Amino acid sequence: MPYFDAASSLPPHPVARQALLAALDEGWADPARLHREGRRARLLLDAAREAAAEAVGCRPDELSFTSSGTRALYTGIAGALAGRRRVGRRLVVSAVEHSAVLHAARAHEANGGAVEEVPVDRAGRVGVDDFRAALREDTALACLQSANHEVGTEQPVAEAAEVCAEAGVPLLVDAAQSLGWERPADGWSLLAASAHKWGGPGGVGLLAVRKGVRFAPPPPVDERESGRSPGFADLPAIVAAAASLRAVREEADAEAARLRALVDRVRARVPELVPDVEVVGDPVRRLPHLVTFSCLYVDGEALLHALDRAGFSVSSGSSCTSDTLAPSHVLRAMGVLSEGNIRVSLPPGTAEEDVDAFLSVLPDAVRRVRAHLDAPDAPEVPRESGAEPGAADLGPEPERGRAEDAGAPSLTVDSRGKLCPIPVIELAKVIDRVPVGGTVVLLADDEAARLDVPAWCEMRGHEYLGSEGHTYRVRRRA
């Protein structure tokens, strides 16, 4: 049963499992104690720290183990902001950082700080000039991920580190997605990562803070991990994390090349096999194992379940699969389609046949979801859907008076109260009912429409005229 959600969490690497078992007998005592059990635990902890520091590319005394990658990011951001409070309270982040970074940024704002989000292009990549422009005299910290967790795009970390150095601003690099693949580019001041992303156990993060970086760890502080991670840690898990990081790195280059080819195959074949698909993220400067695409007229959660039934575990950034009912902030920042979004992230060792099997089941899974939703291109004869436009469904036509539409035919579809992807499906169904140059007014209160209506226009070659509140206006162009 192929598991294609490596970017979320990996099963433990065999070396992680062995190291965990080996450390259970000696790694349970408090490494701060002076007795022999404590000293043995301390030896294990020191060895794990040295191995992890070697993989990160820092000194052992610059590296602390935290209780998760999320906690490493929180502590790193809060500590660097507090350490440079006198410089200013401005935090720069890219718009596509992990939610942990954005949560920390929200907390900083709630606490009176300022946050500036650097935009990304349609491939999800930060522009170095944009990054430079965001740095000001009062910028206390800048954050940039090594590669995006949802679309795989690599960020220009080395270049960002250069502009940060010029501006005298420390750079925190979130290396969660890439640390298992390679040693991070030089130039960072702080670095965070998470062991379960490389095949280590859950509950282990890394936070590295370069000597000389002003850092005041957020309270409360105890004597553990240089004051940067309070509480008694799971030492066998830390040992397993360090051992597995070393092990996956040994296999990383060969495995990256193999998975890169498989991902290239997915990137090429999916648009051939499935109509109306947008493959997102940078095609070249990307993580080796990850590919994301969005399918027009598809409910992401339904597609995820259909693939799950077919034996494939993937994830989705569509709004309907999240608690918040908002589409992924990454897709939003990129301005790409969010409906029917699927992320395929291949674990090391993924068999070629499993990828081919995925490609063989995907088209039918998409077709079924579209048929169920009565999507425009579905093979079945379209039934009347709830908001099929007709006299009874037509709302007021408020556009008549506007200059650019004067005289042009207009049609209104009311999709309020309906969730993604229904508003876009209803839009697609009526576009042919106005002549080329005519306008469709779509009323939709699902947050995903803000992303998916313009994305649909771009994919279909229609003109997106903009939105006001829950009213979207589209001009037929073909």
Place this chain on the structure above:
Amino acid sequence: MPYFDAASSLPPHPVARQALLAALDEGWADPARLHREGRRARLLLDAAREAAAEAVGCRPDELSFTSSGTRALYTGIAGALAGRRRVGRRLVVSAVEHSAVLHAARAHEANGGAVEEVPVDRAGRVGVDDFRAALREDTALACLQSANHEVGTEQPVAEAAEVCAEAGVPLLVDAAQSLGWERPADGWSLLAASAHKWGGPGGVGLLAVRKGVRFAPPPPVDERESGRSPGFADLPAIVAAAASLRAVREEADAEAARLRALVDRVRARVPELVPDVEVVGDPVRRLPHLVTFSCLYVDGEALLHALDRAGFSVSSGSSCTSDTLAPSHVLRAMGVLSEGNIRVSLPPGTAEEDVDAFLSVLPDAVRRVRAHLDAPDAPEVPRESGAEPGAADLGPEPERGRAEDAGAPSLTVDSRGKLCPIPVIELAKVIDRVPVGGTVVLLADDEAARLDVPAWCEMRGHEYLGSEGHTYRVRRRA
């Protein structure tokens, strides 16, 4: 090799080990994901939560897993204080809480809040009347441990819960030391504990918050664990924690009775075997497995190493074994001797012979440390120690002018720059050089002297006249 430091951390219970191994295969995926690996992980997490809630005595949806007991305390305290900010910003804690509670209290003070410490008696027990008196209209939260981690004294939690209920103040109970032994007394509003104290893995804490308690988790918050514990957790460790809690509880009553008898033996025999020992903590209302004593004229770290060489792992609250060079805040709050402090905490399954073996090596270990320090009652002929009083060592005698000493002979010993237990040893060596009624003035800048000079006076029947800065005055009474 007997390990007698159970209160610090226990080796994993066999059930913890089994559960950990069993959960490694199914517990690595993200329980928030919709695919089958995520759903399997979710089932494990739900089952662990139910088992832990049953042992705690709460509803599963009241219980969150955290990354340590320390983190559970931090989050519980910060969340309850924030939730009741409108009531007031006063936090009540006992003076002998775990350092994590006191660190959280310091952070609250640094943030503008007020903290009131409730004193304890010489046995380390909080008085219910003192606790009641500390609760005011603007008290947001009160914290009380179920039992003390250094001296084993049980606190009157049920009574404290009653007075808190009368005052309308939520009570947070730190059950870290007792949860493996018994279900906590009813009446708490929040409860924290730590798995490695009962034989579960490190890196797993519990935080229970009763429905209806106002609680605003400290930022940043994510969607995990009801917003109370951000970041991806170590699910196999959580499963192991819950399974082992259930297992140790099944054995708890029988094992508690057995260990209680062994501890009673230690409490009775140590003062018979070793001269000048103070056994501290409540002799009856105490944890079953823990006993603490302090040895006059002994360096705690040296004794700890001597016992370690003899094969016994214990811990110490003496100043010289800690980074801060300050004696344990617990011993300080109790007002008992801190020098030569040893905590013996027996793991479940401790053999009677091992306890007897400990009692047989202890006297000689103490004797050797005392001899090495040239203590007053050491068998060797006293050599001249650095500050042996004599003409050259005598400081000024500033006390001559004071009324109560007028005419009485006085002698000054300068022990400044010397660490515990040297100042008390030097005091003991000169007390016979003044007549009964005469005064010794001791100059000492080691923080431990503040505790140990009065404790020595009480043990030796001399009169402690008080201190001013680094000057201590003692009147010979016998």
